[in-house]
Amino acid sequence: xxxxxxxxxxxLVQGITGQAAAAHTERMLAYGTRIVGGVVPGxxxxxxxxxxxxxxxxxxxATTGANASVLYLPPASAAAxxxxxxxxxxxxxxxxxxxxPLHDMLLVRERLRHGATRLLGPNIPGVVSxxxxxxxxxxxxxxxxGAVGVASRSGTLAYECGLALVQAGLGQxxxxxxxxxxxxxxxxxxxxxxxxxxxxxxxxxxxxxxxxTEEEDVAAWLAERPHKPTVALLAGRTAPAQRAMGHAGALVxxxxxxxxxxxxxxxxxxxxxxxxxxxxAALLARALHDSAPSAGER
Amino acid sequence: xxxxxxxAKALFAEYGIAVPPGRAVGSAxxxxxxxxxxxxxxxxxxxxxxxGRGRAGGVLRCADAEAVSAAYTRLAATWxxxxxxxxxxxxxxxxxxxxxxLALAVDPRLGQPVLLAAASGGMAVEETARDAPDALQRAPIxxxxxxxxxxxxxLLRAAGWPRARLVAAADLAGRLYRLFREQEALLAEINxxxxxxxxxxxALDARVAVDDSAxxxxxxxxxxxxxxxxxxxxxxxxxxxxxDYVDLDPEGTVGLLSTGAGGxxxxxxxxxxxxxxxxNFVDLRTGGMRGDSTRLEVVLGRLRACTRLRAVLVSVxxxxxxxxxxxxxxxxxxxxxxxPPEGPPxxxxxxxxxxxxxxxxxxxxxxxxxxxxxxxGAPWPLVVRLEGYGAERGLALLAARGISTTRDLDEAIxxxxxxxxx
Numbered sequence: 001x002x003x004x005x006x007x008x009x010x011x012l013v014q015g016i017t018g019q020a021a022a023a024h025t026e027r028m029l030a031y032g033t034r035i036v037g038g039v040v041p042g043x044x045x046x047x048x049x050x051x052x053x054x055x056x057x058x059x060x061x062a063t064t065g066a067n068a069s070v071l072y073l074p075p076a077s078a079a080a081x082x083x084x085x086x087x088x089x090x091x092x093x094x095x096x097x098x099x100x101p102l103h104d105m106l107l108v109r110e111r112l113r114h115g116a117t118r119l120l121g122p123n124i125p126g127v128v129s130x131x132x133x134x135x136x137x138x139x140x141x142x143x144x145x146g147a148v149g150v151a152s153r154s155g156t157l158a159y160e161c162g163l164a165l166v167q168a169g170l171g172q173x174x175x176x177x178x179x180x181x182x183x184x185x186x187x188x189x190x191x192x193x194x195x196x197x198x199x200x201x202x203x204x205x206x207x208x209x210x211x212x213t214e215e216e217d218v219a220a221w222l223a224e225r226p227h228k229p230t231v232a233l234l235a236g237r238t239a240p241a242q243r244a245m246g247h248a249g250a251l252v253x254x255x256x257x258x259x260x261x262x263x264x265x266x267x268x269x270x271x272x273x274x275x276x277x278x279x280x281a282a283l284l285a286r287a288l289h290d291s292a293p294s295a296g297e298r
Numbered sequence: 299x300x301x302x303x304x305x306a307k308a309l310f311a312e313y314g315i316a317v318p319p320g321r322a323v324g325s326a327x328x329x330x331x332x333x334x335x336x337x338x339x340x341x342x343x344x345x346x347x348x349x350g351r352g353r354a355g356g357v358l359r360c361a362d363a364e365a366v367s368a369a370y371t372r373l374a375a376t377w378x379x380x381x382x383x384x385x386x387x388x389x390x391x392x393x394x395x396x397x398x399x400l401a402l403a404v405d406p407r408l409g410q411p412v413l414l415a416a417a418s419g420g421m422a423v424e425e426t427a428r429d430a431p432d433a434l435q436r437a438p439i440x441x442x443x444x445x446x447x448x449x450x451x452x453l454l455r456a457a458g459w460p461r462a463r464l465v466a467a468a469d470l471a472g473r474l475y476r477l478f479r480e481q482e483a484l485l486a487e488i489n490x491x492x493x494x495x496x497x498x499x500x501a502l503d504a505r506v507a508v509d510d511s512a513x514x515x516x517x518x519x520x521x522x523x524x525x526x527x528x529x530x531x532x533x534x535x536x537x538x539x540x541x542d543y544v545d546l547d548p549e550g551t552v553g554l555l556s557t558g559a560g561g562x563x564x565x566x567x568x569x570x571x572x573x574x575x576x577x578n579f580v581d582l583r584t585g586g587m588r589g590d591s592t593r594l595e596v597v598l599g600r601l602r603a604c605t606r607l608r609a610v611l612v613s614v615x616x617x618x619x620x621x622x623x624x625x626x627x628x629x630x631x632x633x634x635x636x637x638p639p640e641g642p643p644x645x646x647x648x649x650x651x652x653x654x655x656x657x658x659x660x661x662x663x664x665x666x667x668x669x670x671x672x673x674x675g676a677p678w679p680l681v682v683r684l685e686g687y688g689a690e691r692g693l694a695l696l697a698a699r700g701i702s703t704t705r706d707l708d709e710a711i712x713x714x715x716x717x718x719x720x
Contacts, residue, residue: 185409
């Protein structure tokens with residue numbers, strides 16, 4: 001089992017004819033991801049690595065029964081691509097694009113409020129359920145099938161943590177990139193709720209950083225209920241407090257954002273804080289060992 | 299990018315938001331001339347793009363033109379930003395009957411803009427909001443609809459705004475919202491918003507941050523950065539070379555060449571925890587380098603200004619980019635920035651140094667270049683940690699040049715800490 005993506009995923013690649021998109025499509029296909037179509041206006045009828053290309057997401061969805069899409073679109077047109085996927089009622093959209101303008105994302109968020117689409121990103125390396133489906137460009141050497149549900153704001157730090165997990169003999173049920181942009185969609189809280197309901201996930205790793213409210217929000221949610229063993233690694237412990245956003249930053253976010261607040265909130269919720277990827281893996285190995293199902297269950 | 303106050307105020311004026319008469323200047327003489335023209339009393343405000351400027355002494359009031367020159371000198375002594383061609387704003391000091399607060403910001407939880415208003419503004423607005431949460435009112439805005447006048451009126455009423463100024467303030471909020479959307483701002487804040495004795499509304503300060511990700515379609519701010527790169531160092535590097543770089547500590551002992559913001563932040567944490575002082579933050583975005591060594595050369599060039607640097611840590615987890623190619627690019631960059639440790643460094647800018655200044659420039663440069671060590675050409679020893687596709691090949695290439703290499707992150711940190719701490 002897994003969350004968000006898996007054996008049932010039928011994926012569209014928006015912008016599939018781009019150089020990176022085509023290369024990644026080949027790699028995702030080799031991993032075993034079921035890619036049922038690509039979307040590029042004006043290129044319908046062609047094919048990329050054997051994947052049929054359609055002119056619109058709606059047409060691709062109607063023809064292929066797609067239930068997810070990954071966007072390889074430049075920053076200026078990424079939001080339009082997300083809006084098209086929302087309009088076509090795709091249940092899951094992953095936007096990998098880095099540098100999507102914030103005001104474009106404000107429109108996307110407004111549209112998301114009125115639909116059933118779940119958006120990951122923008123600015124994420126992807127989402128993977130190891131052994132089932134890989135969406136995006138997460139490095140395979142950082143992935144192995146396992147019992148740790150991983151959600152990450154930062155890309156490279158998550159690569160490091162994934163590698164440390166694999167080197168410790170562990171692996172992921174699903175690894176979800178949520179991205180670090182100010183305005184995005186699915187956050188730690190939503191992803192952790194999915195992991196809590198997923199039988200294959202027995203422990204959770206949150207890879208966060210200073211700024212924003214993701215860590216505080218998930219901590220508040222976890223503090224209210226029993227939950228699976230959870231470990232967090234946060235970057236920016238020694239970074240100076242930022243005041244560039246004037247008073248408004250503090251007025252909107254309250255005390256959230258600084259390392260000390262995040263650490264305190266997570267600790268109150270029973271989350272263990274790790275100082276390095278290797279330590280995170282060690283804490284998770286211990287947690288999984290302590291909560292291991294009996295031989296009969298296994 | 300956060301705009302300098304005078305730029306934000308020029309923008310306010312264009313949107314019909316009144317600001318005090320003023321002029322941005324770059325010297326004491328210009329400041330005095332501006333003060334005479336505006337008429338005393340005047341305010342001198344350093345155009346530093348930081349929070350808490352007022353509390354840090356960056357704003358001085360001058361009762362007469364005679365005091366202006368000394369005040370300018372005082373600012374210039376403590377604020378490097380004052381040296382810019384428009385480093386200090388000289389502004390008419392306007393009497394305020396009341397100081398209020400009005401802002402548009404982004405609420406990341408809602409994913410919406412929020413209008414913020416408080417009847418009592420100024421430097422203590424955060425404390426006011428903490429002590430009396432109702433004093434600060436906020437209203438989320440649906441971007442499809444925009445800010446409706448009734449929303450602004452309702453919010454201002456709830457914040458305790460006087461009825462006589464309600465319509466004018468709601469109109470001003472509408473103008474601020476239009477600016478916020480059209481300029482793709484992350485923040486547009488007026489604090490304080492003065493009510494003048496004659497009934498007008500005047501933005502005494504202006505804090506506007508525009509979205510870096512939208513600069514590709516905001517030529518005005520792109521041009522501003524290009525015209526004055528010294529005042530916008532981070533933005534200039536981003537626009538020119540496509541990566542992020544921040545000087546952390548001019549006394550730093552370890553330079554960083556790494557990729558990913560979160561990953562680099564963690565490197566900084568791990569180094570500091572072991573007593574080393576990172577000189578810089580950098581996110582090289584190696585995926586976009588494609589064999590071009592420019593970004594690496596820019597970073598290595600900037601690290602030369604750090605006279606206490608003892609080692610450089612290179613850490614790249616390539617994901618699916620080829621770190622073998624990265625190693626080749628790194629060697630190329632080291633060849634280009636490095637030079638023989640003895641003899642004059644081959645530096646094109648040297649020729650422009652006046653003869654009388656050369657000896658001091660040489661003296662300043664010399665201690666930064668310790669004897670050549672296993673570094674492939676850079677003036678400091680390197681520890682390189684590569685992981686990802688092509689790591690074996692890349693590390694072998696670098697090791698053949700005598701560079702310290704490893705695939706293990708913790709090991710790389712231990713080695714560089716040993717080099718950096720005496």
